[in-house]
Amino acid sequence: MGAHGILLFAHGARDARWAEPFERLSARLRELRGPSAGPVSLAFLELMTPDLPGAVAAQVAAGVSVITVVPVFFGQGGHVRRDLPLILDQCRSANPSVEIRCATAVGEDAEVIEAIAGYCLRQALV
Template sequence: MNKHGIILFGHGARDPRWAEPFERLAAKLRGARGDQPVTLAFLELMSPDLPAAVAEQAAAGCDAITVVPVFFGQGGHVRRDLPKIVDRCRAAHPDVVISCATAVGEDDAVLEAVAGYCLREVG
């Protein structure tokens, strides 16, 4: 049976509490996707990094992986660093189709939800 994994790719931070929303997001997705893998990966300061996360999903039998950058803006990390890392992952796992989404902050429904939060906060 084919498996299609999702890797939520975040920046990483020194404070472990920083990752809490990413863990909650992964839990939501796991609930929605049954036995399809959903894992986290980080650019720096936290582990695993993206190559390790891809290797883990490949070892678990994924023949397709979608990397979703959980960033608001698409700056150097998403436009320059991430494609280089993804290229290395593709070279290491030529049998796995690895695709990369645009950053979640570019999605209009995400921005609508953020706007709704701001409006609730300001009352």
């Protein structure tokens, strides 16, 4: 069995600086996983590259056999509910020997909500 990759899936924007927090998140995940774990990479819905099929293809070429797509969206809006499943179907069809999983949007996780609430409280106390 090959490595297990993580793909952070974000919306994308015209301004390249928009991706900086996602790049930091990706780097932190690589640091936490260690050098022998599978790849961690970014993919974007629009306006930036790579797109999700391209990022999946790159991980497959690197020998990954399981990929977990993590939507780094605050909620389960139209892109996550409508667009992402269609793109995932494309990726699965193009890579039938690879297991492609999908997490819920990060903003739906209770620990993420707690972390953001803590941040907001700290900002209010400054």
